[in-house]
Amino acid sequence: DAKTTQPPSMDCAEGRAANLPCNHSTISGNEYVYWYRQIHSQGPQYIIHGLKNNETNEMASLIITEDRKSSTLILPHATLRDTAVYYCIVRASGTYKYIFGTGTRLKVLA
Amino acid sequence: DSGVTQTPKHLITATGQRVTLRCSPRSGDLSVYWYQQSLDQGLQFLIQYYNGEERAKGNILERFSAQQFPDLHSELNLSSLELGDSALYFCASQPHRGEKNTIYFGEGSWLTVV
Numbered sequence: 001d002a003k004t005t006q007p008p009s010m011d012c013a014e015g016r017a018a019n020l021p022c023n024h025s026t027i028s029g030n031e032y033v034y035w036y037r038q039i040h041s042q043g044p045q046y047i048i049h050g051l052k053n054n055e056t057n058e059m060a061s062l063i064i065t066e067d068r069k070s071s072t073l074i075l076p077h078a079t080l081r082d083t084a085v086y087y088c089i090v091r092a093s094g095t096y097k098y099i100f101g102t103g104t105r106l107k108v109l110a
Numbered sequence: 111d112s113g114v115t116q117t118p119k120h121l122i123t124a125t126g127q128r129v130t131l132r133c134s135p136r137s138g139d140l141s142v143y144w145y146q147q148s149l150d151q152g153l154q155f156l157i158q159y160y161n162g163e164e165r166a167k168g169n170i171l172e173r174f175s176a177q178q179f180p181d182l183h184s185e186l187n188l189s190s191l192e193l194g195d196s197a198l199y200f201c202a203s204q205p206h207r208g209e210k211n212t213i214y215f216g217e218g219s220w221l222t223v224v
Contacts, residue, residue: 043215100153
């Protein structure tokens with residue numbers, strides 16, 4: 001499984017876009033990039049995933065570089081409720097292990 | 111609410127004891143995953159079941175075991191408990207079709223070993 005590297009913490013002003021980077025330089029062709037977040041000690045919540053193309057849903061956007069070695073999760077208008085630990089995960093197609101790293105602790109400031 | 115139900119929510123027990131954590135997946139989901147999260151640690155993948163069969167194994171100790179029953183609920187058994195087993199244990203389930211790329215987590219079971 002490809003490993004991911006994320007900054008341990010980030011701050012973002014409320015109402016601004018939060019851009020969370022993830023490095024997955026050893027990703028292989030059949031590995032998807034997933035993002036989850038965990039608010040306090042609640043169960044992790046699925047945000048978005050992608051393979052090659054950029055993706056957008058009601059929660060966020062996922063930008064994957066052309067070489068797929070890194071990606072960025074964008075929360076377009078961060079709110080205080082977005083304060084959480086954000087996990088970037090890569091998972092190979094056809095496998096069943098979602099391996100979580102240490103994540104990025106995002107703090108949204110009023 | 112993810113639809114994944116875990117019981118009990120909190121459990122305090124003594125070292126050397128055995129506990130069972132229960133997980134009911136979302137309706138129709140065939141896959142169940144178990145994760146352990148110790149204080150200030152990331153989520154450690156333990157084991158995954160699909161329709162009653164073990165599908166993938168992670169860092170699960172020999173003192174721990176799991177199973178998935180015909181009604182698709184799953185149990186994680188933790189025995190000979192040690193202080194270091196104190197953690198939040200999450201169950202997650204995955205759809206068989208449709209949104210099968212995502213897994214949905216329950217709210218966890220807090221285990222404290224004293």
